[in-house]
Amino acid sequence: MRRPYGCSTAPADNGPEPTVIDIARRTAQNQCFRKAIWTGAHLQVTLMAIPVGGDIGTELHADTDQFLRIEQGCGLVRFGRTREEMRDFRRAFPGDAVLVPAGTWHNVVNCGRTPLRLYSIYAPPHHPRGTVHPTKADAEH
Numbered sequence: 174m175r176r177p178y179g180c181s182t183a184p185a186d187n188g189p190e191p192t193v194i195d196i197a198r199r200t201a202q203n204q205c206f207r208k209a210i211w212t213g214a215h216l217q218v219t220l221m222a223i224p225v226g227g228d229i230g231t232e233l234h235a236d237t238d239q240f241l242r243i244e245q246g247c248g249l250v251r252f253g254r255t256r257e258e259m260r261d262f263r264r265a266f267p268g269d270a271v272l273v274p275a276g277t278w279h280n281v282v283n284c285g286r287t288p289l290r291l292y293s294i295y296a297p298p299h300h301p302r303g304t305v306h307p308t309k310a311d312a313e314h
Contacts, residue, residue: 180203180204180205180206180208180222180305180307181205181305185208185210185303185305186209186210186211186212186302186303186304187210187211188211188212188213188217188218188302189211189212189213189214192211194210194211196218196292197244199220199292200220200244200245200290200291200292201244201245201290203220203221203222203290204222205220205221205222205305205306205307206221206222206223206306206307206308206309206311206312207219207220207221207300207304207305207306207312208220208221208304208305208306209300209301209302209303209304209305212298212300212301212302212303213298214297215296215297215298216294216295216296216297216298217294217295217296217297217298217299217300218292218293218294219292219293219295219300219304220290220291220292220293221289221290221291221292221293222288222289222290223246223248223281223282223283223288223289223290223291224283224288225283225285225286225287225288226283227282227283227289227309228280228281228282228283228309229280229281229282230280230309230312230313231251231256231259231278231279231280232278232279232280233256233276233277233278233279234273234275234276234295234299235275235276236275236297237275237295237296237297237298237299238272238273238274238275238295238296239271239272239273239279239293239294239295239296239299240270240271240272240273240293240294240296241265241270241271241273241281241291241292241293241294242268242269242270242271242291242292242293243265243266243267243268243269243270243271243289243290243291244267244290244291244292245267245287245288245289245290246267246283246285246287246288246289246290246291247264247265247266247283247284247285247289248264248265248266248271248281248282248283248284248285248289248291249262249263249264249265249281249282249284250262250263250264250265250271250279250280250281251279251280251281251282252273252277252278252279253277253278253279254277254278255278256278258278259278259279259280264284265281
């Protein structure tokens with residue numbers, strides 16, 4: 174599978190070391206579908222780039238709360254108590270935060286004309302330290 178231009182698969186997870194980064198710049202520059210940049214004992218930060226018309230994928234994290242912040246683009250956020258009842262729709266724009274409690278079905282669809290770039294905080298961590306998924310297909314394998 175072809176890797177998106179600029180999606181380095183080199184390890185870049187600085188956790189659990191104390192770290193200061195320009196999260197807006199790193200998010201704007203990210204070309205990977207998902208890239209963990211900091212994984213600690215109690216939370217994890219990942220960067221995401223969702224192509225036009227793409228989505229994160231309908232998911233539920235049973236024991237993980239999630240915070241997403243839109244940096245670039247437009248997202249259509251769907252929530253529901255079950256996969257079949259995801260009827261709550263909200264648009265999210267740069268500067269918006271999306272808060273997803275554990276046990277909530279959700280998805281974010283890129284509804285804009287440019288890649289949707291966001292960062293996500295999972296508490297506790299959800300992905301293995303150093304996770305890099307160049308594309309959504311990579312994330313699904």
